[in-house]
Every structure is written in C-alpha cells, then in structure tokens.
Amino acid sequence: MKLIACVKATPDTTAAVKIENGKVTWGEAPMVINPWDEFTVEAALRLKETNGGTVTAVSIGGEEARIALRHALAMGADDALLISDPALASPDPQASAHLLAAVIQKVGSVDLAFFGRQAIDYDSGTTPAQAARLLGWPALTLVSVIKVDGVGLRVERAIEEGRQVVTAKLPAVISVVKDIGEARFPSFMGIRKASKAEIPVWSLSDLGIPAPSAVVEQLELRDAPVREVVCEFITGSNPQEIAEHLADRVLGEKLL
Amino acid sequence: MNTWVYIDHFKGEALPPSWEAVGVGKTLGKVTGLIFGSGLDSLAKTAFEYGVDEILLADDPVLLDYRPEVYASTLKQTYQGRTCDVMLFPTTSRGRELAAMAAIDLRTGVLVDAIALEAAGDKLIVTRPVYSGKVLAKVTCSLQPQIITLRGRVFPKPAQQAGRSGTLTKVAAGSGALTTIEGYTTSGGGISLSDANVIVSGGRGLAENPALQPPAGMDAKQAETWRAQQGFAMLKELAAVFGGAVGASRAAVDAGYVPYAMQVGQTGKLVSPNVYFACGISGAIQHLAGMRSSKLIVAINKDKEAPIFKISRFGVVGDLYQLLPALITAFRQRLVK
Numbered sequence: 337m338k339l340i341a342c343v344k345a346t347p348d349t350t351a352a353v354k355i356e357n358g359k360v361t362w363g364e365a366p367m368v369i370n371p372w373d374e375f376t377v378e379a380a381l382r383l384k385e386t387n388g389g390t391v392t393a394v395s396i397g398g399e400e401a402r403i404a405l406r407h408a409l410a411m412g413a414d415d416a417l418l419i420s421d422p423a424l425a426s427p428d429p430q431a432s433a434h435l436l437a438a439v440i441q442k443v444g445s446v447d448l449a450f451f452g453r454q455a456i457d458y459d460s461g462t463t464p465a466q467a468a469r470l471l472g473w474p475a476l477t478l479v480s481v482i483k484v485d486g487v488g489l490r491v492e493r494a495i496e497e498g499r500q501v502v503t504a505k506l507p508a509v510i511s512v513v514k515d516i517g518e519a520r521f522p523s524f525m526g527i528r529k530a531s532k533a534e535i536p537v538w539s540l541s542d543l544g545i546p547a548p549s550a551v552v553e554q555l556e557l558r559d560a561p562v563r564e565v566v567c568e569f570i571t572g573s574n575p576q577e578i579a580e581h582l583a584d585r586v587l588g589e590k591l592l
Numbered sequence: 593m594n595t596w597v598y599i600d601h602f603k604g605e606a607l608p609p610s611w612e613a614v615g616v617g618k619t620l621g622k623v624t625g626l627i628f629g630s631g632l633d634s635l636a637k638t639a640f641e642y643g644v645d646e647i648l649l650a651d652d653p654v655l656l657d658y659r660p661e662v663y664a665s666t667l668k669q670t671y672q673g674r675t676c677d678v679m680l681f682p683t684t685s686r687g688r689e690l691a692a693m694a695a696i697d698l699r700t701g702v703l704v705d706a707i708a709l710e711a712a713g714d715k716l717i718v719t720r721p722v723y724s725g726k727v728l729a730k731v732t733c734s735l736q737p738q739i740i741t742l743r744g745r746v747f748p749k750p751a752q753q754a755g756r757s758g759t760l761t762k763v764a765a766g767s768g769a770l771t772t773i774e775g776y777t778t779s780g781g782g783i784s785l786s787d788a789n790v791i792v793s794g795g796r797g798l799a800e801n802p803a804l805q806p807p808a809g810m811d812a813k814q815a816e817t818w819r820a821q822q823g824f825a826m827l828k829e830l831a832a833v834f835g836g837a838v839g840a841s842r843a844a845v846d847a848g849y850v851p852y853a854m855q856v857g858q859t860g861k862l863v864s865p866n867v868y869f870a871c872g873i874s875g876a877i878q879h880l881a882g883m884r885s886s887k888l889i890v891a892i893n894k895d896k897e898a899p900i901f902k903i904s905r906f907g908v909v910g911d912l913y914q915l916l917p918a919l920i921t922a923f924r925q926r927l928v929k
Contacts (some may be wrong), residue, residue: 349858349878353726360727371859430701458722460704462692468694474770475660477689495685497602504771513781514859515852551701556730567907578908579918583756583926585906591866
C-alpha cells in the first residue's frame with residue numbers, strides 16, 4: 337500500500353506564545369512535529385506493519401518543516417517530501433489543502449492519505465476534509481480504529497455521541513485522533529537515519545500548480561487576555577467544614 | 593444580511609450550539625435554517641421555536657446518517673438555487689467538517705471556531721482563538737458567502753417560544769455517496785463534555801490514596817489503576833449532583849486510568865463549562881489550554897504550588913479522598929431537593 341502521512345512543524349506545546357510587533361513569537365521554544373501528527377505517522381506505520389507498503393511523510397513550509405519530516409523518518413517513515421516555494425509565504429489551512437491534494441495526485445497511486453486532527457497553531461481542523469473534497473475521495477475524519485482488507489476499509493470515528501463505524505473504498509483521506517494508539521518514540525537508529533536522509537524538495541512548478549490564493553485575511557493578532565483571578569483558598573477545621581464553605585462560595589457565584 | 597444556519601443534529605436531536613448559532617443569526621437579520629436528514633418534522637418545529645424564520649428541509653432516506661460527501665452535495669445544490677450572504681455552522685465535529693467542504697464547493701473560505709463577530713460594511717469580522725487560545729486572531733474572508741463556524745457555549749442560546757412557526761421549504765437531497773455507515777456505539781447517555789454546564793475532572797492525583805486497599809492479586813500497576821478508578825467513581829458521583837460530565841487530564845489518560853474520550857486539553861477536548869472542578873490535576877499548560885475558558889474554576893490539590901491554582905477562583909489544598917465525599921454531601925444538601 338502507498339501511504340502518505342501529512343505532517344506539520346509547530347511550536348512546542350509548552351511554548352510561551354505571544355504577539356510582538358503584530359507577529360506571533362515563541363522565544364527560544366523549539367519547533368516540534370505537531371503533537372496530533374505523531375498519531376498521523378503512528379497510524380500510517382501501523383497500517384504498513386499489518387498490510388505492507390511504504391509510508392511517505394509530506395510537509396509544506398521552509399526549513400522548520402524538516403523538523404516534522406525528520407521526526408516522521410525517525411519514527412520509521414520510509415521517505416519524506418518537502419513542499420517549499422518562495423511563493424508560499426505562509427499558506428493558510430485551505431491553501432494547504434489545495435497543495436496537499438496536488439501532492440497526493442502528483443505522487444500517484446496513493447491508497448491512503450493520513451492527517452492529524454488539527455495543527456496546534458491555527459487550530460483549524462479543516463484541511464483533511466478539504467483535501468478529501470478536492471480529491472473526490474472519502475473523508476474519514478476523527479478516526480480511532482482502522483482496518484483495511486482488499487480494496488476497502490472500515491474505520492471507527494470518535495464523534496460527540498460516541499463511536500461511529502464507517503466503511504469506504506480506497507483511496508481515502510483519514511484524519512486520526514489519539515485513540516489510534518500511543519505514538520512510538522523515535523529509535524536511536526531511526527534518529528541517525530533521519531539525520532542523514534536527503535529530503536527531496538518540490539516547488540510549485542514541480543507540482544505544476546500556481547500558488548493557491550489565501551482566502552482568509554488575517555487583520556489583527558493579539559495576546560489572549562490574561563485571566564485576572566486571585567485564588568481564594570478555602571480552609572476549615574475538617575473536610576466537612578471546608579466542603580460546606582466551598583459549596584456555599586461556588587453557589588454564591590450564581591453559575592449553577 | 594441573508595443568513596443561513598446549519599442545524600447540526602444526531603438522530604433528530606439538535607446539538608445545543610446549533611441554537612446558539614440561530615441566536616447569532618437573528619442579530620444579523622432573517623434566519624434560514626438548513627435541516628438535512630430523514631424524518632425530521634419535529635426538529636423543524638423546534639427550530640422555528642428557537643427563532644428560525646424559514647427552513648430549507650432536505651428530508652430523504654439517503655440523508656438518514658450524516659455522510660460528509662452527501663451532505664456537502666446537498667448544501668451545494670441548495671445554495672446554487674438561492675444563495676445567501678452568510679452561512680453559520682456550530683463548531684461540532686460535523687459542523688466543522690461540512691463548513692470546510694462547503695468552502696471548497698462554493699469557492700469561498702471558512703472561518704473556524706469564532707468567539708466574537710463584528711460587522712464591517714457587508715462583511716463580518718471574526719475573532720477566533722489560535723495557538724490553543726494563547727492568541728486571538730481577527731480574520732475575515734472577502735469571498736461570498738462568508739462561511740463561519742461558531743464555538744459552542746460562547747454565544748447565548750435563544751429562548752424557545754412555544755408555538756412559534758415559519759415557512760418550510762423542501763429541498764432535494766444531494767448524491768455522490770462514498771461511505772457507508774455501519775452503525776454506532778453511543779457513549780451510553782450522559783451529557784457530553786462539550787455541552788456540560790459543570791465538569792468534574794481528575795488527574796494523576798486520584799491514584800494516590802494509600803488508605804484504599806486494592807483486591808488481592810493485583811500487581812502495582814493494576815493497583816494504581818484500580819485506586820484511580822475508585823477516585824473517578826467519586827468524581828462521577830459529584831458530577832451527577834449537577835447533571836455534569838467527568839473529564840480527565842492527559843496524565844490520567846496516558847496512565848490508562850480512563851479512556852481518551854474523557855481527556856480535556858490541547859490534544860483532547862476543548863471545554864468551557866460554567867464550573868470546572870480540577871481534582872488532583874496540577875495544571876500542565878497543555879491541560880489549561882483545554883479548559884481555561886471555563887467561567888469558574890475550582891481546584892483541589894495537595895500541592896499548594898500547583899499551577900492550576902493560578903487560574904482558579906477557589907482552591908483547596910488538601911486530601912481529595914477526604915474532601916470529595918464531604919463535597920458530594922454538601923452540594924447534594926444544597927441542590928437536590
């Protein structure tokens with residue numbers, strides 16, 4: 337099977353993200369593979385292990401995107417592909433969907449394209465569904481269990497109401513959630529291999545498409561307001577007394 | 593503005609953010625509700641009562657289960673017959689997905705997870721949290737229609753007016769099915785984390801009750817999980833007093849105490865209840881990202897330096913296992929008549 341894992345580099349989850357001169361900054365915090373995309377790669381690798389085939393990690397961006405690709409390689413992806421072009425300053429999620437759909441078509445004979453649920457920078461969560469729509473493939477989003485047999489696949493999706501079982505034919509787009517299984521740590525050998533890997537770069541002309549126009553205009557960025565709270569510690573001489581004080585104070589806020 | 597609102601439902605039961613979206617639509621003018629499914633007369637009636645003026649109803653067995661490609665195709669052909677300025681969706685899993693596909697089909701953009709809207713000429717400007725809520729972005733899209741998804745529990749839910757009615761127009765179902773829905777395993781009633789008014793969440797701290805004696809024959813790991821699960825049972829009891837839901841920190845999920853569906857945080861669910869009880873949760877930045885927009889946060893932790901207290905209104909430094917039973921009793925006495 338030919339499997340593609342779409343990954344992105346984002347600031348580390350613990351990064352102190354803030355706005356400086358109208359731009360997003362995160363100081364010295366490192367860029368990492370988007371945490372959801374560790375599960376993207378994991379899902380693709382597990383399917384390769386049960387059904388055979390190859391896993392190609394794909395990312396769009398500049399040098400930072402190589403961090404995500406090297407992580408995927410270190411986890412066990414067979415190869416990686418970087419989509420980079422000076423005309424792609426900072427593609428929005430919809431532009432990324434156009435680009436990734438074009439990559440998937442250009443690679444050719446892809447059976448499954450894996451995505452993470454969302455990237456923790458834009459938090460949009462729309463790219464997998466949009467890429468599927470552009471490709472005309474089934475969109476199986478928020479998937480927690482995957483089984484492939486022959487030309488078809490059967491997945492479980494995690495939705496508000498519980499689990500939904502869906503079947504579809506290949507090829508398809510899948511976005512995964514954490515339930516897919518714990519993401520493996522890169523092995524020592526994997527890290528060595530990844531650090532030496534030559535990552536091919538494709539430009540827009542390689543893809544044969546113009547730069548997708550950004551449809552969302554960003555007008556302003558600002559720091560989220562800081563929560564102005566001073567914690568009031570509730571005390572008492574025994575648990576009953578503390579519980580009663582706390583219950584009275586909570587109910588006093590008139591939110592229940 | 594001519595506003596359409598997509599009413600997201602599961603088996604004819606609307607998800608509450610759908611009505612919040614109707615309320616937002618009313619502030620912009622006349623609201624047309626989109627209802628897709630099969631056998632939905634009663635949902636249409638309820639939609640009128642929440643303020644929808646006109647309903648475009650695609651009622652067809654092919655729409656019995658939500659399938660994104662078929663629903664998107666229904667939406668596309670419905671739009672091509674009549675058009676609108678703004679399309680609002682609730683940011684539910686279906687709403688987000690369908691809005692994303694509609695943006696492709698209608699050659700426009702999608703503004704996801706709005707927490708505020710403002711009008712600028714004939715456009716709407718959306719405020720949406722990015723970077724897990726650390727940054728707020730103001731965004732817009734100049735293409736027509738403007739497609740926006742609204743975060744749940746942010747906008748007020750309009751009052752239901754019994755007997756209110758409107759115009760119902762039937763529209764045709766789309767086609768192009770690529771998927772088959774085999775079935776569901778529903779999570780067995782109970783309110784979902786995203787809809788809950790009150791959430792009681794637990795962390796690793798729940799496993800630390802030395803007084804509990806696990807059944808014989810368990811190894812250390814099994815005993816730890818067993819202890820934590822006794823703790824979560826108590827959280828469930830407290831949540832039940834409020835008709836609320838139980839959540840968990842990533843640490844508790846990764847340790848295998850409870851399923852991932854309960855995880856609140858950056859790589860779990862994003863919640864904003866009226867009251868959030870954090871029990872034995874230290875408050876890692878990745879947990880805070882998922883619950884910091886709760887209206888009132890109450891933390892119980894044995895470490896008074898735990899970061900969770902920095903965003904909490906009320907805190908108790910102490911032993912969860914002594915406090916929880918007393919708290920269940922105290923709230924029951926006050927709330928359950």
